[in-house]
Amino acid sequence: MRMSELSRRSGVPVATIKYYLREGLLPPGERTSRTQARYDESHVERLALVRALVESAGLSLARTRQVLAAVDTPQSMVDLLAGVTEASCDDVGGRGRARALVDRLGWSEVPESGDAMGRLEEALAALEVAGLELPDGQLDRVGALMGEVAALEVDGIPADDPAAAARYVLVGTALVAPVLQALREVGHVHHSVRRFGAGAAVATDPGQ
């Protein structure tokens, strides 16, 4: 199909498609003349994916490019999930908080390297900086619950279709995150109504 039909089918404006082509988020079509190219179903699918990552999940262009590269490159499921890349392997120092937590959770197979462990360490350090450290007990219970969420997701990975599996994992990790965060926030409302009552007034004026 031509670009105009690709635009109609995908609902993405022609100017945006051209931008994605320039940025390398969409592979070029098959050239049919000096000024025209032909696109196929794979382009329609890829556009839906790019759109979801950029517009819905709010990923940066750089992060979207990483996710797409990972989808397109053969690697082991575990490396894929761990985000183990050369770039992330040089810094494995200073992950004491993350390691201690992961060990308490009994997740001892998790390698020290990898983006996920680095992000966990950073996130725990940020809580400390803000003076909001969680007690170990609460952190462990929250960790166990997030482990159950992760287990449900890993169980859902299709084992017989590696390409579908990679897509499921990478896109799911990015797009399910906002669902979980929103569920947590709605859960806050639900539980605070139960604990404090619907009209519970809180004077939060720090001047008092």
Add this chain to the structure above:
Amino acid sequence: MRMSELSRRSGVPVATIKYYLREGLLPPGERTSRTQARYDESHVERLALVRALVESAGLSLARTRQVLAAVDTPQSMVDLLAGVTEASCDDVGGRGRARALVDRLGWSEVPESGDAMGRLEEALAALEVAGLELPDGQLDRVGALMGEVAALEVDGIPADDPAAAARYVLVGTALVAPVLQALREVGHVHHSVRRFGAGAAVATDPGQ
């Protein structure tokens, strides 16, 4: 203290402090001359909070301003958690997916309005756009788990100190989110090693 000492105490460069002052993220000090002002402990604390929100939690300036305004303004705990603002109340249409899920979870006290329900609806719609809709059963189990996380957090809210409570809730909601997401990703690694083995090769070349 002078700005130079505020900078030393907080570890935030003078230029950045001036920027936060201009943007209204930090209240002005008490003017002592035409060119100087005095700052106190409240400025040190506020700077730590701004830094955590902007640098660690990665909130935008606009969102940081909202969180700080909410911390500084008396409102009920439930409104605080729901993010019920005038701006968010005009659009309560088209939240069918979120409402259905929240009803299945038995969270019937949660009002239709509010930012959290809006974000849940958007996040569920984004999954659908990407062709990654979760089956109701899985969504319900994940929702129940996130509800348990939220319950733990609401239980931890200090009931006797409203200002501390507001800070805990708002800052916690922003700063704990990256911890949960990182725990989920590390959990993916743990459970995929268990399911697929450490070396499980996945050929994800979509050209095959």
